[in-house]
Amino acid sequence: MTLVLTAASIAVLFTSCGKVPQLELDAAHAAIEQAKAIGADVYASADFVVLQDSMRSVTEQMEVKKGKLFASYGTEKTQLAEITGMAAATESKTEARKQEVKLEIETVQAEVTSVVAQNAELLTQAPKGKEGAAALEAIKSENSLIETSVAEVDALIVSNDLLPALDKAKAAKTKALAINAELNEVVAKYIQASRR
Amino acid sequence: MRVKNKREKIFIGTIVVVLLLLLSAALALQMPKPPVAELKLARAKLVEAQKSGADVFAPMLYKEAQQWYDSAMIGWAVQNERFFLNRKYTKVKEQVDKAIQKADEASGKGIEQKKQTKSVLALGMMSLDQKIAVYEQVYKKMPLPTAVVQAHSQGKMKLAECRVAYEDGRLTEAGKNYKNAVDLIESSGKHAGQLLSHWFVDYPQWKKNGDKAISLSRGGKKVVLVDKYAHRCVVYQNGQAITTFDAELGINWMGDKRLKGDKATPEGIYKVIQKKDHQHTRFHRALLINYPNDEDKRRIAAEKKNGTLARLALPGGLIEIHGHGGKGVNWTDGCIALKDEDMEILFRLVDEGTPVVIVGSLKSLAEIHQ
Numbered sequence: 001m002t003l004v005l006t007a008a009s010i011a012v013l014f015t016s017c018g019k020v021p022q023l024e025l026d027a028a029h030a031a032i033e034q035a036k037a038i039g040a041d042v043y044a045s046a047d048f049v050v051l052q053d054s055m056r057s058v059t060e061q062m063e064v065k066k067g068k069l070f071a072s073y074g075t076e077k078t079q080l081a082e083i084t085g086m087a088a089a090t091e092s093k094t095e096a097r098k099q100e101v102k103l104e105i106e107t108v109q110a111e112v113t114s115v116v117a118q119n120a121e122l123l124t125q126a127p128k129g130k131e132g133a134a135a136l137e138a139i140k141s142e143n144s145l146i147e148t149s150v151a152e153v154d155a156l157i158v159s160n161d162l163l164p165a166l167d168k169a170k171a172a173k174t175k176a177l178a179i180n181a182e183l184n185e186v187v188a189k190y191i192q193a194s195r196r
Numbered sequence: 197m198r199v200k201n202k203r204e205k206i207f208i209g210t211i212v213v214v215l216l217l218l219l220s221a222a223l224a225l226q227m228p229k230p231p232v233a234e235l236k237l238a239r240a241k242l243v244e245a246q247k248s249g250a251d252v253f254a255p256m257l258y259k260e261a262q263q264w265y266d267s268a269m270i271g272w273a274v275q276n277e278r279f280f281l282n283r284k285y286t287k288v289k290e291q292v293d294k295a296i297q298k299a300d301e302a303s304g305k306g307i308e309q310k311k312q313t314k315s316v317l318a319l320g321m322m323s324l325d326q327k328i329a330v331y332e333q334v335y336k337k338m339p340l341p342t343a344v345v346q347a348h349s350q351g352k353m354k355l356a357e358c359r360v361a362y363e364d365g366r367l368t369e370a371g372k373n374y375k376n377a378v379d380l381i382e383s384s385g386k387h388a389g390q391l392l393s394h395w396f397v398d399y400p401q402w403k404k405n406g407d408k409a410i411s412l413s414r415g416g417k418k419v420v421l422v423d424k425y426a427h428r429c430v431v432y433q434n435g436q437a438i439t440t441f442d443a444e445l446g447i448n449w450m451g452d453k454r455l456k457g458d459k460a461t462p463e464g465i466y467k468v469i470q471k472k473d474h475q476h477t478r479f480h481r482a483l484l485i486n487y488p489n490d491e492d493k494r495r496i497a498a499e500k501k502n503g504t505l506a507r508l509a510l511p512g513g514l515i516e517i518h519g520h521g522g523k524g525v526n527w528t529d530g531c532i533a534l535k536d537e538d539m540e541i542l543f544r545l546v547d548e549g550t551p552v553v554i555v556g557s558l559k560s561l562a563e564i565h566q
Contacts, residue, residue, distance in 0.1 A: 066276040171356035189524045
């Protein structure tokens with residue numbers, strides 16, 4: 001009887017004791033996936049790398065424990081909970097960064113809109129008739145390009161491609177300012193020529 | 197006797213248990229060890245590779261490293277499921293080693309590729325800037341098709357987007373925009389270049405006419421020479437340029453005038469046939485020239501004959517050098533417009549009968565591109 005009991009106890013010992021903290025493991029995985037889904041790998045890339053590495057590290061630790069006779073996952077459970085928390089923080093950081101970019105886009109877009117409005121006003125002052133047509137045709141064409149660009153920025157915001165949207169908005173601003181300078185020059189020349 | 201028996205049994209039992217425990221401990225010591233330190237190193241290498249940009253610039257190698265690491269982890273988990281004496285980590289070890297090796301390669305290639313991409317983009321942007329400068333200098337004032345002008349403008353926008361992404365360190369995004377910019381800027385430049393080359397087929401004749409204008413002026417006679425490409429109107433006397441004015445031309449100034457309303461400025465050897473003061477022109481002062489001359493009439497007749505021009509097409513007329521210029525654009529219906537103050541000088545310098553030679557360009561295409 002004693003022999004049987006001893007053998008059974010040893011068998012139990014060898015087939016490990018503690019259970020893998022599956023709930024915490026799933027929660028950590030889900031939190032990381034969620035962070036990635038909202039763009040953490042793009043907008044908070046450094047934090048996301050740390051997050052992925054921490055997850056791998058805990059997984060390694062758990063495998064070490066799984067291979068031991070007496071496994072207890074208390075530390076890993078805590079670490080997984082920490083990773084879930086880190087993922088949530090990364091998510092918040094991502095959202096904050098996205099908001100920052102959105103705000104920057106809005107600011108640049110507002111500047112572009114203002115310059116485009118100034119350009120429209122300048123176009124009304126620009127030479128009319130055949131002498132103005134040639135100059136204005138090219139400028140109008142470039143102005144319409146900015147309007148297209150502004151619409152493309154909006155579409156990129158909707159599809160959550162915020163950084164390309166910001167690039168486009170900044171490029172549109174540069175272009176709008178260049179047209180503004182060109183229009184001012186045309187109008188000034190026209191006014192000067194008309195006075196003669 | 198019974199007590200003695202019981203004691204013996206306990207003693208034997210204890211011995212057996214101790215022996216079993218000792219055996220277990222001995223076996224546990226003999227258990228194969230998983231490559232924990234190597235896995236930790238592989239993980240660190242993966243992070244290093246990612247930080248070096250390998251996931252973007254050496255994606256295949258980086259992915260391979262990741263796959264080897266994941267395979268090792270799976271292999272380790274599979275071994276952990278086995279009875280401890282049956283566990284083997286040889287394959288796991290091999291996989292980890294592969295992961296480390298591939299992560300190292302990915303890091304190296306990532307750094308190199310990133311550096312190379314950065315340098316290629318920087319040089320590429322510089323080259324596009326030069327192409328834009330050439331376009332602005334050589335082609336911009338040409339009456340180009342709207343599609344060409346738009347492609348060039350879009351190309352400039354894409355280059356600006358490329359520059360923003362580049363300065364922000366997002367080289368992949370910059371690369372995408374760069375490719376678009378190259379396509380647009382090169383295609384618009386190529387199209388404009390082809391139009392200019394096509395027009396310059398007449399360059400030998402322009403050169404001949406330009407030389408003739410200078411030679412005509414050698415006897416002290418004043419000759420007006422208009423260079424359409426340079427937008428210059430030069431007065432020659434005794435083979436020397438005595439004064440030069442900026443000139444504005446017809447909206448479709450490139451190419452010879454062929455018919456009424458084409459808004460082209462004619463090319464050829466003409467003469468002033470009427471001087472109009474401010475009472476006889478709405479353009480301050482004007483010098484009417486004899487377009488179409490005999491040569492134009494012959495050419496137009498030939499074109500009508502070979503069908504390249506409609507039989508009833510009219511050549512147009514009333515081509516003048518007049519005032520109201522200085523607008524910075526080509527805006528006339530085919531005339532040559534000077535600033536009013538320049539027109540007054542020219543008006544005083546020339547008489548009826550003064551030769552007016554209009555050429556496409558006095559410089560060759562090669563000289564222009566220099």
